Amino acid sequence: MSVISFGQKLAFRFYQIRSGGCSIRLIVFGARLLIEKTFWMASHCLRIVWMSHVNGNAIAGVVRGEGSMYSESKPRRKMRRIDKLADADIRKLTQAAGLVLRAHQGKQIGYLRLIKLLYIANRESLRETGRPIVDDTVFAMKLGPVLSRTLNIIKRDHEPHCEFSAHIKTNEKTFQVELIDETGDDELSEFETDTLKEICARYKDKTDRQIVNETHDFPEWQRAWQAATAAKKGAAVIQDIDILNALGFADAEEMAKDLEVSRAFRHASA
Secondary structure, eight states: OOHHHHHHHHHHHHHHHSOSHHHHHHHHHHHHHHHHHHHHHHHHHHHHHHHHHHSTTHHHHHHTTSSOTTTTHHHHHHHHHHHTSOHHHHHHHHHHHHHHHHHTTTOOEEHHHHHHHHHHHHHHHHHHHSSOSSOOOEEEETTEEEEHHHHHHHTTOSOTTOHHHHHEEEETTTTEEEEOSOOOOTTSOHHHHHHHHHHHHHTTTSOHHHHHHHHTTOHHHHHHHHHHHHTTOSOEEEOHHHHHHHTTOTTHHHHHHHHHHHHHHHHHTO
16 A cells, blocks of 8 residues: 555544544644655655765765765766866867966966966967867956866866876966976967967066956957856856957857867767
8 A cells, every 4th residue: 555545544534533623634634744744755765866876976975974975976077077178188288388388488377377378369269260279168257268177177176197287287375387397289280389479478578467457358258247247146158159259250150150069079079
């Protein structure tokens, strides 16, 4: 006999034995409460079983005292997102960042400056070729456009064997990056190499704040940041089409679609 039929028959039986008055209403209420609580407990148990299936070691982590059942899954999701970058993409990012650092005579620079210079170089590459140097999802944040996965890799939110770490050291206390081993440049075209060098030379005498202020003049950042502040959020995605429109392309929509197809193909093969 199911829990529902048992509860219903129990309520009906007491209704037959005693008629009228407050006692009947209390009995019926009690039976309904029993059914609702039983269903709640069953659904809660099913949810736990499902989560343990989806997130293999989560319950084991709770037993070992490592935190809540959901706490372990968050970094794993971040790791998987970073791993979607193909090895060639990480190698190209490493080489582009290494070139920027060499242009600063191998000195430590803030990773805010590094990300802004990479974004500006991406923008110039899009203007000339319709393709970025470092393909990444761009977010509008308070200090300007941010290459999101690039930032995660710089901040070391990646697997320890990531090629970036073998060549570039991140100081998490001072927010500085430093070239510790030559990166090579075989993943970069001659145009991309020249563009990165030209951008570094153009902004050589500008402070980080001056570079940030210049990126605030980019129409694509302004559009996305207005959307973020209107929604009371700290960031919003800068769409490819908005960057291409800001660069004056008449066929921005078609170009954005081409970029998305290329990105999807590359990530699928990663």
